[in-house]
Amino acid sequence: MKQAMQILLGLMFAAALGTAWMQGWEQAMLLLILFGFSARAYRLVRIYRQDADEAGYEKQMKVVQGFTVACALLSFYWPDSMYLNAGLFTCLIFHCVVNRYAKAAVA
Numbered sequence: 779m780k781q782a783m784q785i786l787l788g789l790m791f792a793a794a795l796g797t798a799w800m801q802g803w804e805q806a807m808l809l810l811i812l813f814g815f816s817a818r819a820y821r822l823v824r825i826y827r828q829d830a831d832e833a834g835y836e837k838q839m840k841v842v843q844g845f846t847v848a849c850a851l852l853s854f855y856w857p858d859s860m861y862l863n864a865g866l867f868t869c870l871i872f873h874c875v876v877n878r879y880a881k882a883a884v885a
Contacts, residue, residue: 779879783820786872790816793865801859809865812849815842816869819876839880846873 790813798806819842822835846869853866 783875786868789868790865793861797861800861805859805862808849812869815845816872818842823876823880
């Protein structure tokens with residue numbers, strides 16, 4: 779599961795580079811912001827498995843999820859960008875994997 783998350787983070791970064799190359803920097807910056815928040819979620823999940831600080835973890839994950847949803851809603855401004863949509867799809871898969879990994883840590 780850890781390797782899958784790392785691969786998805788790499789794919790999101792590659793999609794951001796492809797977006798910058800083909801579509802423009804404003805779309806690439808949106809993906810880089812999503813990449814940053816996804817990397818933060820990955821780090822939070824990894825720390826949570828070690829520390830088990832439930833309240834702090836939940837609060838920080840809500841912030842990550844809120845910004846991720848906001849960025850995804852901003853993406854409707856560019857509905858025809860293939861790289862942006864691929865990056866957003868990768869981000870969605872990543873967050874599904876992170877939530878599954880977090881639930882496995884609790885169980």
